[in-house]
Amino acid sequence: MSILVIAEHDNSSLKPATLNSVTAAQAIGxxxxxxxxxxxxxAVAEQAAQVAGISKVLVADNAAYGHQLAENVAxxxxxxxxxxxxxxxxxxxxxxxxxxxxxxxxxxxxxxxxSAVVSADTFKRPIYAGNVIATVxxxxxxxxxTVRGTAFDAAPAEGGSASIEAVASAHNAxxxxxxxxxxxxxxxxxxxxxxxxxxxxxxxxxxDNFSMIYSIADKLGAGVGASRxxxxxxxxxxxxxxxxxxxxxxxxxxxxxxxSGAIQHLAGMKxxxxxxxxxxxxxxxxxxxxxYGLVADLFTALPELDAAL
Amino acid sequence: MKVLVAVxxxxxxxxxxxxxxxGSDVDLANVKMSINPFCEIAVEEAVRxxxxxxxxxxxxxxVGAKQCxxxxxxxxxxGADRAILVETDESLEPLAIAKCLKAVCDAESPDLxxxxxxxxxxxxxxxxxxxxxxxxxxxxxxxxxxxFDDGKATVIREVDGGLQTLELTLPTIVTSDLRxxxxxxxxxxxxxxxxRKPLDVKTPDDLGVNxxxxxxxxxxxxxxERQAGIKVEDVAMLVDKLKxxxxxxx
Ligand SMILES: Cc1cc2nc3c(=O)[nH]c(=O)nc-3n(C[C@H](O)[C@H](O)[C@H](O)COP(=O)(O)OP(=O)(O)OC[C@H]3O[C@@H](n4cnc5c(N)ncnc54)[C@H](O)[C@@H]3O)c2cc1C
Ligand SMILES: Nc1ncnc2c1ncn2[C@@H]1O[C@H](COP(=O)(O)O)[C@@H](O)[C@H]1O
Numbered sequence: 001m002s003i004l005v006i007a008e009h010d011n012s013s014l015k016p017a018t019l020n021s022v023t024a025a026q027a028i029g030x031x032x033x034x035x036x037x038x039x040x041x042x043a044v045a046e047q048a049a050q051v052a053g054i055s056k057v058l059v060a061d062n063a064a065y066g067h068q069l070a071e072n073v074a075x076x077x078x079x080x081x082x083x084x085x086x087x088x089x090x091x092x093x094x095x096x097x098x099x100x101x102x103x104x105x106x107x108x109x110x111x112x113x114x115s116a117v118v119s120a121d122t123f124k125r126p127i128y129a130g131n132v133i134a135t136v137x138x139x140x141x142x143x144x145x146t147v148r149g150t151a152f153d154a155a156p157a158e159g160g161s162a163s164i165e166a167v168a169s170a171h172n173a174x175x176x177x178x179x180x181x182x183x184x185x186x187x188x189x190x191x192x193x194x195x196x197x198x199x200x201x202x203x204x205x206x207x208d209n210f211s212m213i214y215s216i217a218d219k220l221g222a223g224v225g226a227s228r229x230x231x232x233x234x235x236x237x238x239x240x241x242x243x244x245x246x247x248x249x250x251x252x253x254x255x256x257x258x259x260s261g262a263i264q265h266l267a268g269m270k271x272x273x274x275x276x277x278x279x280x281x282x283x284x285x286x287x288x289x290x291x292y293g294l295v296a297d298l299f300t301a302l303p304e305l306d307a308a309l
Numbered sequence: 310m311k312v313l314v315a316v317x318x319x320x321x322x323x324x325x326x327x328x329x330x331x332g333s334d335v336d337l338a339n340v341k342m343s344i345n346p347f348c349e350i351a352v353e354e355a356v357r358x359x360x361x362x363x364x365x366x367x368x369x370x371x372v373g374a375k376q377c378x379x380x381x382x383x384x385x386x387x388g389a390d391r392a393i394l395v396e397t398d399e400s401l402e403p404l405a406i407a408k409c410l411k412a413v414c415d416a417e418s419p420d421l422x423x424x425x426x427x428x429x430x431x432x433x434x435x436x437x438x439x440x441x442x443x444x445x446x447x448x449x450x451x452x453x454x455x456x457f458d459d460g461k462a463t464v465i466r467e468v469d470g471g472l473q474t475l476e477l478t479l480p481t482i483v484t485s486d487l488r489x490x491x492x493x494x495x496x497x498x499x500x501x502x503x504x505r506k507p508l509d510v511k512t513p514d515d516l517g518v519n520x521x522x523x524x525x526x527x528x529x530x531x532x533x534e535r536q537a538g539i540k541v542e543d544v545a546m547l548v549d550k551l552k553x554x555x556x557x558x559x
Contacts, residue, residue: 067473069475070438070441070448070450071441071447071448074438074442092469093450093451093466093467093468093469094468094469096434096438096450097438097448097450097451098438099438100403100433100434100435100436100438100439100442101438101439101441101442101448102442103404103435103439103442104404104407104438104439104440104442104443105442107404108404108523109402109403109404109405109522109523109524110403110404110435111524112431112432112433112434112435113432122527126432126532127335127430127431127432127529128320128326128335128429128430128432129429129432130532131325131326131327131531131532132326132327132328132335132529132530132531132532133529133530133531133532134526134528134529135526135527135528135529135530136524136525136526136527137524137525137527138523138524139523139524139525140523140524173445173447174478175446175447175477175478175481176447176448176449176475176476176477176478176481177475177476177477178473178474178475179463179474179475179476180473180474181468181470181471181472181473181474182471182472182473183470183471184470184471192469196557196558220558228487231487231488232487232488237471237472238453238467238471238472238486238488239467239468239469239470239471244429244432245347245426245427245429245486245487247469252557253551253555253557253558263325264322270532270535273557274551274555274557275535275538276547276551282540287538287540288535288537289535289538290538291535291536291538291539291555292538292539292540292541292547292550292551292555293538293539293540293541294540294541294543294544294547295540296543296544301544304543304544305544305547305548308544308545308548309548309558
């Protein structure tokens, strides 16, 4: 078996999400290479070479790959991936955007967000908002998989000494152009990597009230999330949405404040180790998954919690 | 500009599905079915483009069983001009669906193809990207804003880090995220009118598409149940439990 893991990075550093796919690759078993596609991304290749258990790092360094445009990156993955038994990437928005496109170019039915490896061709994955877990077997010659980050521990970022090889092939479809981005800047830990996450929902009432959540999060060193309703209402930006169609998190501690617990929200956080719910409605479904439920008005509970920490 | 919208018939988002007793698949007997919420957003976007005079024709397309006609009628009631059903009773995967949609696109030559980012049954999040590969056209997934200027599309995308703006040459595929728009409800007169709008039926065979599955479903199971928790009296007790029992804060 030979497995290609697509690196998640920002052209200067390798993102920890990559390491979850490395662990999934190890569960499949075989030689593991990492493909770094980017522009001016040698530093990423060097970090990838340090990851424990990697045979080879392939770097496709070209201006056309700088923003991970699917039209340019997918043909490269299809080309490089053709000699592997498996092509994997962690299910970030970047990978979800490009890997299915590469799979179609390879005439492969990709499998999304695997949560367990049963064997080299059989995998488990949550479907229907995580209400059931499917076991699926692929008959394609090459398996193209995205990996649910929360289901696999991160492989050690250090300890390896893989060789680095350049991939010369350049694809520039000229069909799309990157115009800009609005990146939310925050000193708080990234949601999907945080050990503690505090999330607010519609019950927060408005965006200003989220300052109560930020203050508690900062005392706990926590990341901050939100329900769809809080994002739709404009309380917080979209990248904070936790759920079936937002980010999937599984921290040691998840605190849901003013969130009712719709299945779409639960799908994104119910694998957290310890769940706390603060809600004034004792019938709220969130309590059915909470280890510790506090029936209270958040406007009194949050200041008290802040003071107690 | 000709717009094609792909709509999928799925379990209604309020339904909590369960495995069949033999664990072979999910039990969809007597379950409410609806248009996939992200597809509804895609249809709404297409209709708004028509209302602005940007879209000249909106064609709704679905691939699946005869009953998908219900969801196509919904799209027609929301404002699509005509519909195409690629009818089959076989189980379908994103790649096979993308191939059927490609054949329809080859015949219709749309300038814009609107789709949902994800179908809430299989949670695949693949079909749009795959169709873009097969058509060798540009793509913008997870769109929260779409505009047109100078024969190009500009899309704001919801990505992990925030928002990204892309400019795309046409034809292009745009998949909707939740914030692209808020879909309208179909009015009764429009539901009546939709019954008379054209709905063509084809089969994958007619289109020359092989839909043989590549992935076999071996079974489904319930996820691990969470242990029932406790209610705490107050914040002091909560903090005490988190520190001394769960040991998740210090
Ligand atoms: C296609 C689709 C995809 C979706 N994807 C997602 C997703 O990824 N993530 C997601 O979160 N949702 C998602 N949803 C939406 C989901 O169905 C719910 O609508 C949403 O999660 C509700 O958010 P909420 O719990 O904040 O709001 P509500 O359901 O309105 O709940 C607010 C809660 O706050 C409590 N509350 C109010 N005031 C106070 C107070 N003063 N003190 C204490 N408690 C208070 C109330 O008792 C209530 O329980 C999706 C829906 C669809 C159709
Ligand atoms: N059977 C289908 N018929 C028409 N469109 C579909 C079908 N399946 C998926 N799609 C489109 O592809 C999107 C993403 O679906 P998926 O890749 O299954 O998550 C949906 O929102 C639809 O727009």
